[in-house]
Amino acid sequence: MATLSDVAARAGVSKSTxxxxxxxPALVAPATVERVLEATVELGFVPNRAARGLARGRSGIVALVVPTLSNAFFTPIIGGSQDxxxxDDLQLTVAVNALESSEDLRRFERLAREVDGMLIVAPxxxxxxxxxxxxxxxTILVDRELDGVDSVTADTASAFARLVHALVGEGHTRLIYIxxxxxxxxxxxxxxxxxxxxxRSQVELEVLGPLLPTFEAGAGVTEEVLALEASVVLPYATDLGLGLLLNLHRAGRASWRLDPDDEGRLAVVGVPGAPMVDVDGVALGRRAMSxxxxxxxxxxxGPRAERLPVPVSWPQP
Structure with missing residues (x-):
């Protein structure tokens, strides 16, 4: 395998040149650059990018830190960040770290010494x-804001507000947020x-939780939801809504029509077939990495908080 010394000898220049x-190349005479490039082609020499990076004090590696891999919300963020x-010719490594214990912090600090930058997902x-x-x-903080730290978030709060106004427009007067x-x-x-x-819409709102964003947690609040006698439920996450919807269906209380007068049944938004807040995790990861x-x-x-718009999708009639 050809080395930089071989290239230098072929081009008739020093190794440093x-x-x-x-x-x-801007610091070298054009004719010399041309000879060196010709030598690399003739010898099949491939410059060692890692070595160049280390010479500049860089590794060419960046890290994405997530608290768990069990939450499907993080998967598209990882994919978008990696792409x-x-x-940018950077290698992404993914680390699972909740950043809660002293050992978590020590592991993070060790990782930080080995990379050029960090994306942190730490809700x-x-x-x-x-x-x-x-x-x-x-560092870029992902899907969370903190004064003095650069961040990129999905503006789901505005999307939830639009969803509430739309549901009120459909005639719903009693809502539940999980x-x-x-x-x-x-x-x-x-x-x-x-x-x-x-x-603002002068409708009743009941709040349940806080809960983990899991199917089991959603199923576990079914009795509380039914006792509140609302017509529509807005869960924090899709898995919460799916767990609740399954039990509502089993009890014969699930509404599939978003109709506030649907015989005491409840609609659950944020699940397939219902209005959904559509976070583009790939776009979130790409923007954070950019x-x-x-x-x-x-x-x-200077530090800047950037919020990406989030649409609300409605099922086709």
Whole structure:
């Protein structure tokens, strides 16, 4: 396998000149750059990108930290981040870390020493923890906002508010919101948006939770939901809604028509066949990675919170 020394000898230049011709050609005479490039083609030499990166103090690796792999919401974010990283010639590594214990923090700090930047998905980690960790390397916080930290979020709160107004327009006057995990930024944003929209529309709102965003948790609140005698339920997450819907169906109380006068039955939004808040996780991951690449290259400017618009889809009649 050809080496840089072989290229330099073939081109009749020093090894350092050959290196500069490949890494920073603007600093080398054009004729010399041409000879070095011709030598690389003739010898089949492939520059070692990792070595070039290390010479600049970079590894070419970025990390995406998620609290778990069991939540399907994170999967498209990972996919979008990975695709976008490849476009910038970056290698993405995924680390599972809840960022809650002292050992979690030690593992994060070890990882931070090995990478050029971090994407952090940490819905429940303490604000002080996030602020500290974001100071270790260029960092983008994903789907959560914190003063002083760059972030990209999906604006689901605004989508939930639009959904409430649309349901009121359909004639619903008593709604239930089933909250997601406690101490999470997104759940707080959604609950506040739903409450504000219900207040503006002068309809009744009941709030249940906080709950884990799981099928089992949704099924577990069926009796509480039925006791509230509402006509429509807005769950924090699809899995919550699916668990509830199954039990409502078994009890003969599930409505499939979004009709507030459907004989005491309840509609559940956010599940297939019903209105849904459509978060594009791939776009969220791509945008976060694009912002991170800019930070790594010194192009980020001051800390900025960016919210991506989220549409509400309605089933076709």
């Amino acid at each position: 050959a290196s500069r011709a490949l890494s920073t 976008r990283a490849a476009e 429940r980690a303490a604000d002080a923890t996030i602020a500290h960790l974001a100071g270790l390397k260029p 909250g997601g995990p406690d101490r999470t930024w997104q759940n707080t944003q959604r609950e506040q948006a739903v409450a504000a929209a219900a207040g 912002r991170l690449a800019a930070l790594i290259n010194g192009l980020g400017g």
